[in-house]
Amino acid sequence: MNGNFYKDEYMPQVNKIGKLTGYLGVLVAFTPALVLAVVYGIVPKPAALLTAFISGASAFGVLWFVEPISYFPVVGPAGTYMAFLSGNISNMRIPCASMAQVAADVEPGTEKGSIIATLGMAVSIIINVSVLTIGAILGTSVLAMLPDSVKAALNYLLPALFGALLVQFGMKMIKHSVIMVVIAFALYFAIGMGVFNWLPGASNWLGTLGCVFISIAVGIATLSNNK
Amino acid sequence: MDVMQIANGLPMWIACGIPVVFVVIQAVLFAKGAYSAGKKVGLSDEKMKKAMKSSAVTSIGPSIVVLSGMLSLLVTVGGPVGWMRLSMIGSVMFESIAAGLGTSAVGVTLGTDAMTGEALGMAVWTMILCSIGWVLFSTFAANKMDKIEHKLSKGNAGTLTTIASAAIIGVFSAMCASHLSKPFYSMLQKADAAAMSSSWHNLMACILGAVIMFILTQIANKKNIGWLKEWSLTITILGAMIITALI
Numbered sequence: 001m002n003g004n005f006y007k008d009e010y011m012p013q014v015n016k017i018g019k020l021t022g023y024l025g026v027l028v029a030f031t032p033a034l035v036l037a038v039v040y041g042i043v044p045k046p047a048a049l050l051t052a053f054i055s056g057a058s059a060f061g062v063l064w065f066v067e068p069i070s071y072f073p074v075v076g077p078a079g080t081y082m083a084f085l086s087g088n089i090s091n092m093r094i095p096c097a098s099m100a101q102v103a104a105d106v107e108p109g110t111e112k113g114s115i116i117a118t119l120g121m122a123v124s125i126i127i128n129v130s131v132l133t134i135g136a137i138l139g140t141s142v143l144a145m146l147p148d149s150v151k152a153a154l155n156y157l158l159p160a161l162f163g164a165l166l167v168q169f170g171m172k173m174i175k176h177s178v179i180m181v182v183i184a185f186a187l188y189f190a191i192g193m194g195v196f197n198w199l200p201g202a203s204n205w206l207g208t209l210g211c212v213f214i215s216i217a218v219g220i221a222t223l224s225n226n227k
Numbered sequence: 228m229d230v231m232q233i234a235n236g237l238p239m240w241i242a243c244g245i246p247v248v249f250v251v252i253q254a255v256l257f258a259k260g261a262y263s264a265g266k267k268v269g270l271s272d273e274k275m276k277k278a279m280k281s282s283a284v285t286s287i288g289p290s291i292v293v294l295s296g297m298l299s300l301l302v303t304v305g306g307p308v309g310w311m312r313l314s315m316i317g318s319v320m321f322e323s324i325a326a327g328l329g330t331s332a333v334g335v336t337l338g339t340d341a342m343t344g345e346a347l348g349m350a351v352w353t354m355i356l357c358s359i360g361w362v363l364f365s366t367f368a369a370n371k372m373d374k375i376e377h378k379l380s381k382g383n384a385g386t387l388t389t390i391a392s393a394a395i396i397g398v399f400s401a402m403c404a405s406h407l408s409k410p411f412y413s414m415l416q417k418a419d420a421a422a423m424s425s426s427w428h429n430l431m432a433c434i435l436g437a438v439i440m441f442i443l444t445q446i447a448n449k450k451n452i453g454w455l456k457e458w459s460l461t462i463t464i465l466g467a468m469i470i471t472a473l474i
Contacts, residue, residue, distance in 0.1 A: 010264040015370045017260065021253040022366025026359045028249045029315060032308060033351050035242035040233050042348040044333075049352055052332040056325055056357035064360030068368060073376065073394035077369045078257055084365035086250050087317040087358075090402060092289040096282040098395060099460060103281035104274040109391025115265045119275055120282035122258035127283050129251055129314045131290035132297060136310035139301060153472035155425070156432035157292050160467035162402040163436030164460055169395050171444060177396050184397075184404030192412030211401035212394050219393030223386065 006111045011077065018081030025085045058200065066205040070212040074098070076114040079121055086125045090208070091158055095165055096124035102168065176218060184211045230342045234305025243311035250315050281457060288464050299323065303337050304350050316358040329353030406433045428471050435467035 036042040067089065068080055074094055075083055083093040098108070100120025106112040170177030187210050196202035233239065265275050293313055300309030304326055312322045327337045329349035335342065337350075376387070409426040418426075440463045447455040 005267050006264070010260070010267075011370075011373070013260055014257070017253075017256050018369055019366060021249075021256065022362055022369075025246070025249055025253065025315075026362050026366075028246045029355050029359060029362075031245045032239060032242040032311060033348070033355055035238050036233075036348050036351060039238045040344070042233075042344050044329075044345065044348045044352050048332045048349060049329075049356075052329045052349060052353040053356050055328050055332075056353055057360070060321065060325075060357055061360065064364050067361065068365040069372065070394075071398070072369075072372045073390050074398060077373045078261065080365050080369040080372070082254060082257055084361045085253060085316060087313070087315060087361075088289070088293055089318070090398065091292070091318070092286060094395075094398060095289065096285045099285040100278035100282040103457070104270065104278035106270075106274075107388050107392075108395060109388040111268055112265070112270055113388075113391070115261045115268065115270065116275070116278045118257055118261035119265070119279055122254040122261070123279045123282040124286040125254040126251060127286035128290045128293065129247060131287070131294055132310055132314050133247070135294040135297060136301070136306050139298075139306055149472060151295065153468045154292055154295050156428060156468045156471040157288055157464055159403075159406040159429045159433035160436035160464045160471070161288065161460075162399055162406065163433040163438075163467070164440035164463040166396070166399040166403050167437045167440040168444065168460070169392070169399060171441075173392060173396060176393065177400065180396050180400040181403065181407075184400040185408050188401070188404040188408040189412055192408055193415065207405060208398065208401045211404070212397035215393040215397030215400070216390050219389045219396075220386065223389045 010115075014078045014081070018078065022081055022085060060201075062201050062205050066209050070209045073212070073216065074108065074117075075121070076117060078114065078118040082118070082121050082125065086128070088128065091161075092124055092128060093121050095161060096120045098165065098169065173219075176215070176222065179218060180211065180215050183214055187211065230344050230347055231305060233344065234308065234342075234347055239305065239307040243307035246311050247314045284457070284461055288461070293318075296323075300326070303342065304347065304354075308351055308354075312354055312358075316362060317354070321358065322354055325354045325357045326350040328357075403433050403437075406430055428474075431474065432467050432471040435470055436463055439463040439466050 068084060071083065071089060071094065072080055075097055079093070079097060083089045086093070097117035097120045100116050100123075101108055101113050104112075104116045106116050108117070166177065166181070184207070188207050190196065191203050191207055196206055199206065262275060266272075297309045297313045300312065300322055309322075323337070329352065330337050330342070330346040332353075333343075333345050333349050335346035376390070406426075406429045410423065410430050413423055413426050440459060443455060443459040443463060446452070447459060
């Protein structure tokens with residue numbers, strides 16, 4: 001059966017590649033710091049670095065755990081390995097994985113869906129790196145060439161993308177989506193008003209995590225009602 | 228030697244190129260694995276190519292947004308580091324905050340004070356140290372979460388599909404709500420006029436994105452226009468962006 005191939009051959013292979021490249025990737029990430037130290041003799045003082053790290057960890061530490069957990073149901077195991085090494089998850093990897101699934105007409109959460117999501121994500125990483133490489137080489141001249149009105153318009157690209165994607169995926173579960181938007185709005189409004197300020201860094205992680213879990217809970221509840 | 232000369236020097240380009248190439252290698256490895264696995268579970272070449280094409284088209288817009296964010300990093304930490312950070316692990320918001328935290332620990336405020344060698348080193352180290360948490364945890368947990376999810380749904384494929392679809396809607400309703408709610412709580416907190424105007428514009432872009440997408444999808448489905456389905460996202464984003472900018 002196909003299921004056996006997926007579970008017994010494909011998944012172990014994904015895990016092998018993922019673990020190897022993930023841990024190696026962490027080491028490779030240090031090359032610029034190493035070159036600064038070896039070539040130029042720039043080594044930060046441990047005390048200052050510790051201060052910076054502690055403030056960084058208290059701002060982002062929760063996200064290290066919360067984001068992989070909340071995005072896992074969407075991107076699957078292969079996607080989890082890839083998305084967190086390449087970054088730009090909510091603004092690029094997830095939209096691309098989801099659009100790939102739409103184009104190939106496969107359901108998310110299935111074996112075919114997970115394979116297509118992996119393909120979509122890999123393509124988006126390659127495109128992203130290409131655009132950034134061209135941009136980095138041409139440098140500031142690219143931005144200088146753009147008129148201010150275009151620069152201002154670029155700020156509206158992401159909200160428009162999110163609105164469009166919500167509709168694209170919400171069309172299949174309209175009632176569910178409407179309920180979720182109302183809940184999400186209330187949650188974000190409360191976060192913005194500072195209701196959750198007693199939770200450390202709540203404004204960074206509570207919104208996404210809350211919405212993903214409430215949405216899954218509502219989804220499972222309505223599924224069992226239908227039966 | 229001037230700090231920015233170091234930051235933009237050839238050794239730094241090479242040092243930053245290695246991680247970037249590494250990210251691409253990982254993507255290619257996974258893509259190859261997924262492609263051959265796709266064939267075995269009965270996905271046609273045509274379907275998989277369509278999926279990749281659609282993803283490529285979808286990537287372009289957000290990539291340009293990331294690029295415009297990268298340019299602010301080019302000024303502060305130099306081209307190579309900005310390039311590497313946004314190709315690997317990072318996101319624009321995280322990188323600028325982390326870089327700022329690093330330099331401020333040695334008394335340099337990004338964007339106002341001149342960069343020093345010490346501050347550059349701090350920025351680079353802080354960005355790396357604060358970001359590897361994501362990779363370490365996700366690499367460690369990826370195969371374990373799979374088991375947990377299967378246990379939760381007791382191997383029932385239908386439940387798993389519902390969980391995934393609901394999670395996607397959860398993610399995007401969260402992203403939309405962050406833009407939709409901002410003007411309202413900013414107003415209550417008496418934010419300044421510039422901040423209010425940009426948050427209203429974001430709200431409008433988000434709603435326009437939803438409305439245009441809804442109309443295009445309806446037309447494409449009713450009249451069964453294939454190319455419109457493929458390009459609807461691009462048309463929507465561009466349309467919403469332009470209309471918002473004009474108003």
